[in-house]
Amino acid sequence: MTVAVEHISTDQPPDEAKARDLDYGWQGGNRVELLENGETYFPQVFDALRKARREILLETFILFEDKVGLELKAVLIEAAQRGVKVVVSLDGFGCGELSPAFLRELAEAGVAVQMFDPAAKTLGIRTNWFRRLHRKIVVVDAEVAFIGGINFSADHLGDYGPEAKQDYALQVTGPVVADLHHFALAQSGRQVRTRRGWRRRQQRPSPWHTEKGDGQVRLIYRDNVHHRDDIEEAYIHALSQAQKRVVIANAYFFPGYRLLREIRNAARRGVRVQLIMQGQPDVLLAKLAARTLYGYLLKDGVVIHEYCERPLHGKVALVDDDWSTVGSSNLDPLSLSLNLEANVLIRDRAFNQHLYERLETLAKNHCRTMPENRKQRLWLWRLTVGFLVFHVMRHFPVLTGWLPAHKPRLKPFEVQHHDT
Structure with a gap:
C-alpha cells in the first residue's frame, strides 16, 4: 500500500x-x-x-x-x-x-x-x-x-x-x-x-x-521574492517613532545595520531601550554573535539583559504604549534574509501593557544585566573569534544567496x- x-x-x-x-x-x-x-x-x-x-x-x-x-x-x-x-x-x-x-x-x-x-x-x-x-x-x-x-x-x-x-x-x-x-x-x-x-x-x-x-x-x-523586508521595515518604522520605551525579546539577535542604528538612535534621544537576549543559548553561535554588538549598543544607553534561567526562544517586541509584535521572526540573518516568516503587529494599549509587565518581570527576576561600562578581556583568541563571528554573520545572507x-x-x- x-x-x-x-x-x-x-x-x-x-x-x-x-x-x-x-x-x-x-x-x-x-x-x-x-x-x-x-x-x-x-x-x-x-x-x-x-x-x-x-x-x-x-x-x-x-x-x-x-x-x-x-x-x-x-x-x-x-x-x-x-x-x-x-x-x-x-x-x-x-x-x-x-x-x-x-x-x-x-x-x-x-x-x-x-x-x-x-x-x-x-x-x-x-x-x-x-x-x-x-x-x-x-x-x-x-x-x-x-x-x-x-x-x-x-x-x-x-x-x-x-x-x-x-x-x-x-x-x-x-x-x-x-x-x-x-x-x-x-x-x-x-x-x-x-x-x-x-x-x-x-x-x-x-x-x-x-x-x-x-x-x-x-x-x-517575509518571503524570498516580493516581501523580503516587510518584517524588518516594520521594526525600523516603529523604532524611528519611539518616544518612551522599547523592549525587544529575541532569541537570535544579529540584525542588519539599519535596524541596529534605529535601536541606537532611539536610546540616544532618551527612549528607554531594553533588549532581552539569550544568556543560556541552545545555539552557542547565537550568543557569540549577539555579544559582538554589545559594545556598540551599551555605549549609547541601550540596556541589555541576558535571560539565564533556560533557553530564550521568544520573538516579541513593544514600542511605547500601544505597538507590539509577536511572531516567528528572529532578528538575525536567517529570519530577516532567508526564512519564510510571519508576525502580527498589534496596536492595543491593554495588550502592550500586559506584554510589558511579563517582559519586565522576566528582566528583573530571571536575567543578568550587562554593565554600561562592560569591557571584555581582549585575549587574542577572543578577538579572533569575535572578528570571525561578526563578519561571517554580517555576510551570511550574501554567502547563502549563492546557493540555489x-x-x-x-x-x-x-x-x-x-x-x-
Whole structure:
C-alpha cells in the first residue's frame, strides 16, 4: 500500500497579482491574548482543534514525536475522521526526523500532510539548512488563529527540564483571522476565495464569537521574492517613532545595520531601550554573535539583559504604549534574509501593557544585566573569534544567496509500507 504525502515549496507567489493580493492591512475590532510557553499555548490550541467544525490549517517549523506531537496527531486524526478538512504544512528540516509511520497515520485518516523542501541526509547529515518554512500558524474554521514562536514539541514545557524554552504566541479572534486564513490557504497551495468571500465567513455564528475587541492587528510576513523586508521595515518604522520605551525579546539577535542604528538612535534621544537576549543559548553561535554588538549598543544607553534561567526562544517586541509584535521572526540573518516568516503587529494599549509587565518581570527576576561600562578581556583568541563571528554573520545572507533558491513546486512524494 502506498500513501501519498504532498511535497510543497511556496517561496514565492506565482504572479504579481497574487503578490499584491497578499499585502494585508490593519484590521480593527480584534481580541488578542498573549500565550506564554507551552503550558498555556498547547491547551488553547488543542481545545480549538477539538472544537473545529469545518477546517484546520496548521503550519509549523518543528513537530516531534514526543508527548506534544503525539497528542497533536491524535487530535488531528479525530478531527479528520469527523469530517473536518485538515491541512498540515511541515518544514522538511525541522520535521525531518518524523517517522514514515507517524506521517502515514495522519494521511490514512484523511489529513493532507505537506512537507516544505524535504531532503535526504548526506552521509547521515541533513544539509537543507537554509530558506526554511519557519512560520508557526494555526487557523481553525477561519474564526480563531494562533501565531507566534512556539513549535509542537515538548521542549516548550517546563517539565522538559533545564533546556525547556521560554517563548510566546498569540491567540486572535476577529476580522484579522480572515487574513490569516487567506494567507495560510494561499501558502499551502490551496484555492483561495476573493477578499469579499473570505471575510464574509467571519459573520457566521461560531463558538469563537466573543465580545468585540479593540485591537488593531496587521499580518506581515517575509518571503524570498516580493516581501523580503516587510518584517524588518516594520521594526525600523516603529523604532524611528519611539518616544518612551522599547523592549525587544529575541532569541537570535544579529540584525542588519539599519535596524541596529534605529535601536541606537532611539536610546540616544532618551527612549528607554531594553533588549532581552539569550544568556543560556541552545545555539552557542547565537550568543557569540549577539555579544559582538554589545559594545556598540551599551555605549549609547541601550540596556541589555541576558535571560539565564533556560533557553530564550521568544520573538516579541513593544514600542511605547500601544505597538507590539509577536511572531516567528528572529532578528538575525536567517529570519530577516532567508526564512519564510510571519508576525502580527498589534496596536492595543491593554495588550502592550500586559506584554510589558511579563517582559519586565522576566528582566528583573530571571536575567543578568550587562554593565554600561562592560569591557571584555581582549585575549587574542577572543578577538579572533569575535572578528570571525561578526563578519561571517554580517555576510551570511550574501554567502547563502549563492546557493540555489527554492522554486515554487507542488508534487507528491510517497511514504511506502506493506500490508501484512
